[in-house]
Amino acid sequence: MPATESLTQRQFDRIATIAKHRWGLALTPQKRQLVTSRLLSFMRGAPFEDVDAYLAHLEAGKDERALLSFFDTLSTNVTSFFRDRAHFDYLERELFTGLARGTLSLPGRRLRMWSAGCSTGCEPYTMAMVAYDRLESAGGWDVQILATDLSNYAVEEASAGAYEWDSVKDLPRETLRRHFEERDGRWRVRPHLRQMVKVGQLNLMEDWPMRGPFDVIFCRNVMIYFDGPTRERLVRRFLGLLRPGGVFAVGSAETLAGMDLDVRSVMPSLYVK
Numbered sequence: 106m107p108a109t110e111s112l113t114q115r116q117f118d119r120i121a122t123i124a125k126h127r128w129g130l131a132l133t134p135q136k137r138q139l140v141t142s143r144l145l146s147f148m149r150g151a152p153f154e155d156v157d158a159y160l161a162h163l164e165a166g167k168d169e170r171a172l173l174s175f176f177d178t179l180s181t182n183v184t185s186f187f188r189d190r191a192h193f194d195y196l197e198r199e200l201f202t203g204l205a206r207g208t209l210s211l212p213g214r215r216l217r218m219w220s221a222g223c224s225t226g227c228e229p230y231t232m233a234m235v236a237y238d239r240l241e242s243a244g245g246w247d248v249q250i251l252a253t254d255l256s257n258y259a260v261e262e263a264s265a266g267a268y269e270w271d272s273v274k275d276l277p278r279e280t281l282r283r284h285f286e287e288r289d290g291r292w293r294v295r296p297h298l299r300q301m302v303k304v305g306q307l308n309l310m311e312d313w314p315m316r317g318p319f320d321v322i323f324c325r326n327v328m329i330y331f332d333g334p335t336r337e338r339l340v341r342r343f344l345g346l347l348r349p350g351g352v353f354a355v356g357s358a359e360t361l362a363g364m365d366l367d368v369r370s371v372m373p374s375l376y377v378k
């Protein structure tokens with residue numbers, strides 16, 4: 106396709122409408138440069154005559170694969186193990202330790218966590234490492250972590266659970282040894298972690314198949330791309346699936362301030378229902 110060097114305002118508005126309605130993403134005018142470069146580089150390999158033909162194809166809404174590829178070009182998958190470590194320290198201190206010692210209990214010794222917008226899996230596998238290290242020796246705990254994302258790339262990577270050295274190099278050596286094994290130059294989460302994490306593809310803007318209740322829900326650094334009303338609607342849906350006393354975390358640059366919710370803030374960006 107002949108790559109034009111820029112998008113017209115009308116084309117950008119059409120993209121913004123698709124992104125908002127399908128995925129909740131609010132593409133502000135400041136994003137125009139980024140969207141333009143990602144779209145044009147994506148279009149170089151795509152079988153469309155021009156940007157308008159491509160946008161018309163997406164707007165028709167029939168080609169889920171094309172829509173998901175487009176989402177992948179727009180979304181940001183930045184993540185890391187133990188990102189915003191204080192959240193994991195809180196879980197370890199206030200939840201897992203109590204469960205291991207028996208000062209806290211959960212029905213059926215079942216612990217259910219959800220990493221919503223999990224990207225390539227660092228967040229759910231961090232949850233798994235911390236839970237495993239605290240609860241394994243306590244025995245008899247059924248821990249499951251649901252890890253969902255809409256991005257094809259993210260879901261594939263999280264499912265593989267295999268990482269470049271760069272992603273794991275800052276982990277303490279003992280943590281690395283216990284939870285990862287090196288194969289073919291990649292660091293793979295060991296089966297005990299992989300088994301705890303169930304990876305699925307889910308658009309947070311659509312219906313959710315799961316019923317909950319969850320004990321912990323993390324939706325961190327996902328809603329920053331959504332507008333206020335979309336964010337609040339989503340937070341209410343998350344809280345509807347969280348058990349009373351359950352933990353809800355957002356990204357460190359995010360807050361639930363201004364939403365009238367049945368939660369208390371226990372530390373920055375972390376709440377208890």
Ligand SMILES: C[S@@+](CC[C@H](N)C(=O)[O-])C[C@H]1O[C@@H](n2cnc3c(N)ncnc32)[C@H](O)[C@@H]1O
Nearest residue numbers: 128180183184222224255256308309325326327
């Ligand atoms: C910056 S990453 C955050 C990863 C991880 N939660 C963390 O904090 O490190 C944001 C993720 O949200 C996902 N995302 C954005 N909009 C989404 C939607 N509507 N449904 C599901 N996932 C979405 C993106 O694909 C991306 O992987």
